[in-house]
Amino acid sequence: FYRKEGTGIFVQYYAFIWEHSANSGFFKGVAFPDPVKLSDLFGYENERAEILENTLQFLKGYPANNVLLYGNRGTGKSSTVKALANEYHSHGLRIIEVPKAYLGDFPEIIRELRGRMQKFIIFVDDLTFEDSTENYTALKAVLEGGLERRPPNVLIYATSNRRHLIKERFSDRFDPLGDSSDEIHKNDGVQEKLSLADRFGITVIFAAPDxxxxxxxxxxxxxxxxxxxxxxxxxxxxxxxxxxxxxxxxxxxxxxxxxxxxxxxxxx
Missing domain, CATH: 1.10.8 (Helicase, Ruva Protein; domain 3)
Incomplete structure (x- = not known):
């Protein structure tokens, strides 16, 4: 049992929230996770099947992709991710919700999870970036594969209501009367943020139902x-x-x- 499941907090719980103490972050086990099941979710069967297939590949040790679930509010994006953890935690799947304010902790989180027995989905709900360069840079580095690559036992599943993940402010747009070099840098920054969605291997769209x-x-x-x-x-x-x-x-x-x-x- 211990060789298969490991020991410690990742055996006691299967759902976690990344939180902060005074000096560092830590995994807080969720004693009573949302009990939603896949059988409770109706509609979007094709969309959900694509995510399920990717998750099963991941659990079996086959290549799998990070997933962006994009669409209108209330279409079941977050519930789909939570239901996967409820259905497959007995197969070693663990889910860790990382609040947007702590996305800069991704390198630390990855190091903590590397080499563990379980498979981890890092869950980011309602992902968007406005002014925090540090946050989207940290996430983009993990998605792209920087010097410290994402370990094979970790995937990132994120939901978003915005296809490009940011609120594009009017001040970010090109001003033909402004300083050209400054505007080039602004547009480069906007394009870098817009490109983040492309770094997810799979994007599944949950359109509002008619x-x-x-x-x-x-x-x-x-x-x-x-x-x-x-x-x-x-x-x-x-x-x-x-x-x-x-x-x-x-x-x-x-x-x-x-x-x-x-x-x-x-x-x-």
Missing amino acids: QERFLEIVNSIAEQRSIGMASKDLDRMALRWAARHNGFSPRTARQFIDWLEGHLALVK
Whole structure:
């Protein structure tokens, strides 16, 4: 058992958050991780299958890619990554969430994980860069492979709502009346940030669902929860909910079903 699984905190927990003490960073085990399972996620089957295949390659020791999950809010990007850890932690998979403020710690994190028995997905949620050169430089170095290459037991999975990962400020754009040398450097900096997304081997797009796809997700969740309601009535109520709340998304569908399930139980 110890030869296969190792010892210490990475046996006790399978989900972690990278945190900071006064002097250094450390892995904090998550005692009660989000229990979401792949079977709880509806829609985006093709998108999720691509990520799953890459993860299984990784677990089996075959070549695998870093993954960028890009798309609208509420489409299940983060839930997909969490579900992978829940499904495959018994196969040695561990997930470490690194807050954006600590992306500059990537070299330290990589050194801590190198040579360990388990496979690690470093998870960065809602990735974007605005002013922190240090953060995107550290991540880009790991993605590209600098002098200290990423070990084979580590992958990076990141989610983002922005394809190019940064908010492009007006002041970053070329000003034909400004100093040319200064503007060249500004544009070089912008292009360097924009190119970060290209460093992920796989980019999977989670587009916002249309009405038909949204209702399919609603009906699938309702069936899973054993909610016995005519599809026509369910659709009508779901569309009304979406119009009043957050529009069409898997998250909105789940929130609607949560409300409906509680409402039906209350009025029985």
